[in-house]
Amino acid sequence: MIELNTSHPNPAGIKRIAVLTSGGDAPGMNAAIRAVVRTGVQQGIEVVGVRRGFSGLHRGELAVLGPRDVANTIQRGGTILLTARSRTWRSAEGRAKGAQVLRDWQVDGLVVIGGDGSFHGAHFLQEEHGIPVVGVPGTIDNDLYGTDHTIGYFTAVETALDAVDKLRDTGASHERIFVIEVMGRHAGHIALDVAVAGGAEEVFIPEDDKPVDGVVQIVKESRAKGKLASIVIVAEGYKGGAQAVGDAIQAGTGMETRVSILGHIQRGGSPVSSDRILASRLGEAAVHALMDGRKGVMVGRTGQGLTYTPLHETWEKRKDVSLDLYRCAKCLSV
Numbered sequence: 001m002i003e004l005n006t007s008h009p010n011p012a013g014i015k016r017i018a019v020l021t022s023g024g025d026a027p028g029m030n031a032a033i034r035a036v037v038r039t040g041v042q043q044g045i046e047v048v049g050v051r052r053g054f055s056g057l058h059r060g061e062l063a064v065l066g067p068r069d070v071a072n073t074i075q076r077g078g079t080i081l082l083t084a085r086s087r088t089w090r091s092a093e094g095r096a097k098g099a100q101v102l103r104d105w106q107v108d109g110l111v112v113i114g115g116d117g118s119f120h121g122a123h124f125l126q127e128e129h130g131i132p133v134v135g136v137p138g139t140i141d142n143d144l145y146g147t148d149h150t151i152g153y154f155t156a157v158e159t160a161l162d163a164v165d166k167l168r169d170t171g172a173s174h175e176r177i178f179v180i181e182v183m184g185r186h187a188g189h190i191a192l193d194v195a196v197a198g199g200a201e202e203v204f205i206p207e208d209d210k211p212v213d214g215v216v217q218i219v220k221e222s223r224a225k226g227k228l229a230s231i232v233i234v235a236e237g238y239k240g241g242a243q244a245v246g247d248a249i250q251a252g253t254g255m256e257t258r259v260s261i262l263g264h265i266q267r268g269g270s271p272v273s274s275d276r277i278l279a280s281r282l283g284e285a286a287v288h289a290l291m292d293g294r295k296g297v298m299v300g301r302t303g304q305g306l307t308y309t310p311l312h313e314t315w316e317k318r319k320d321v322s323l324d325l326y327r328c329a330k331c332l333s334v
Ligand code: F6P
Pocket: 024, 085, 115, 139, 140, 141, 183, 184, 185, 236, 267
């Protein structure tokens, strides 16, 4: 029989922690909250949930969470704690107020589940007020340095891919060109995965400033080869977005072109298993990290295992898209 030891040493003497979600919601955030709460309880640590991210923190929207409060949430999209993009938090006064609330609640550490905007807030909270903070990467954009994947990314790719497959059906029936814009903010990770998995003719990502005109020739050649539907994927961060690419194709080929911007649908839905598992692992790791006395870091996962990256590096260092995948996308579009 395999003996499993679930207890973790607590040299930092953590007794109570808080957890919040902040910035854009991402599928799998609930699985991460659940993991933080249940790991805390397992280790004899009280966990306090903060509603509405940093906005709710300085308004004192806190409540103790137990294991049953997070039951039946692992499969749910969105975040049960609610989220916000806080403006007040950008000011030193706002952060001071939030820090005071955490002190009033006798919180020894804070887990912030979010993206780079949220990590900015977390970083300054720790720098200015000495409150130990650990970040958990939760964003569909996958744009954080220090982890191979962020929570929500896998589900967003599946959601976008499902839409691409459907648009391909109607595109083929009408012999139209579909230019499809996916999210990702300033990064092309979603676009690249969706382009390869969706068999796109061309993909535009912000990491490459290639001009839009080249696509006209590609689309014409595709037609000449007998392709009925051309799919072009554009990351929202590419200059001009999908509309600029669609306009160029329509003008350059005279072919019927439709632009479809997938938008926030990519943030919703039940998380796929990879997101649930990543969220569960990183939520647990965040609590262990605080118990170990780590602070000001994001827990992530790479091929090497768990990683701890200083929060400021997660946005200062650039996480590159895979050039090999980019090359593959081009190679397979013949
Ligand atoms: O960061 C997640 C994200 O969905 C980006 O892909 C997108 O650019 C942005 O958030 C949209 O933000 P909002 O929901 O505030 O419009």
